[in-house]
Amino acid sequence: MRKKLPILIVTLVFSVIILLSTHIFLNTRLNLYWTKELTEKQKIEDFEYMYNILKDNYAHFYEVKKMYGYDWLAYKEQFTEKVKKTKNNLEFYYALNEILSKFHDGHTYVLSPGHYRNLLGPWGFKPYEDMLKESESSYKMWEKIFKNAHREGELENYYSLMKPKENVTTDVIEPGKIAYLKVHSFLLDYHNEGEEYKREREMIYDFLRSIKDYPYLVIDISDNGAFL
Known part of the structure; x- marks a missing residue:
């Protein structure tokens, strides 16, 4: 009996370790794709990150101001308020794209999940492939969000979503x-x-x-x- 007791204890300890490890692993994997709503603080942090990247790198502020009379950088407070008013992740996504649309620049926007998938797939943007793959777990989450809001065909087929019927x-x-x-x-x-x-x-x-x-x-x- 004395010899069997240590073996039983070791077996139980080992089982507990496996169960805990599996629990942690599964939760970590699931959290990658969990469609948890962003907090107001997280949304503002994301917006400010985008704003600062553009402020330091975007090349056409002068042209936008000259052509449209719009000083994009001067509207940071208004943009922040727009972000604060979003009720969920999807509204936040559309708010960011509405803010970016003020540039009148079709090449400056937040990728939709369908567009992201096309860039990694049939369009084969090899120079950016590694960068795009770094965002893959985030786009798994956004894909779930879009599936709840759009018809399946719109998500699977970026072409049908973006291209006008009479082109x-x-x-x-x-x-x-x-x-x-x-x-x-x-x-x-x-x-x-x-x-x-x-x-x-x-x-x-x-x-x-x-x-x-x-x-x-x-x-x-x-x-x-x-x-x-």
Whole structure:
């Protein structure tokens, strides 16, 4: 009996260690993807981090002020109040993108989970792959948040979320003289073997053939944004 007691104690201790280790491991793994709501303090810290990065690195404050009369840096307090008013993580995400939209710069925004997935997948942004992968656990969380708010197709297919239904607009401003062609987005439908791209390409070719003798063609890409 005396010999068996130490063995029993060792076995129990070992079992407790395994159970505790498993509990800690599972909780650590789950917390990576837990959609916990950010606190007001965390949101403000995130916003201020973004604000300071832009303040020190963004190159077009002068152009934004000159073109739109908007001194973005001067609105920090108002931006902070907007962030404070957000009720959940999703509202916080949209508030940040609304703040960034004041630049009128389609290349300055917070990536959505669908866009993030495309950058790591079909678009293959190799120079930024390591940087993007560092955010993978965070985007697992954001993916869950978006799935609760959007249709599954919108999350899985960034193309369908971002690209307008009528992407190409053609018009004749002055018959025989001035034609107009607008392309809203250059985003390609990789997910669908480029079927939509092929259709739009033929539409553009047909239009160009129809106005081949016009001396003037206005090509409008003014609404084209980031990777669109």
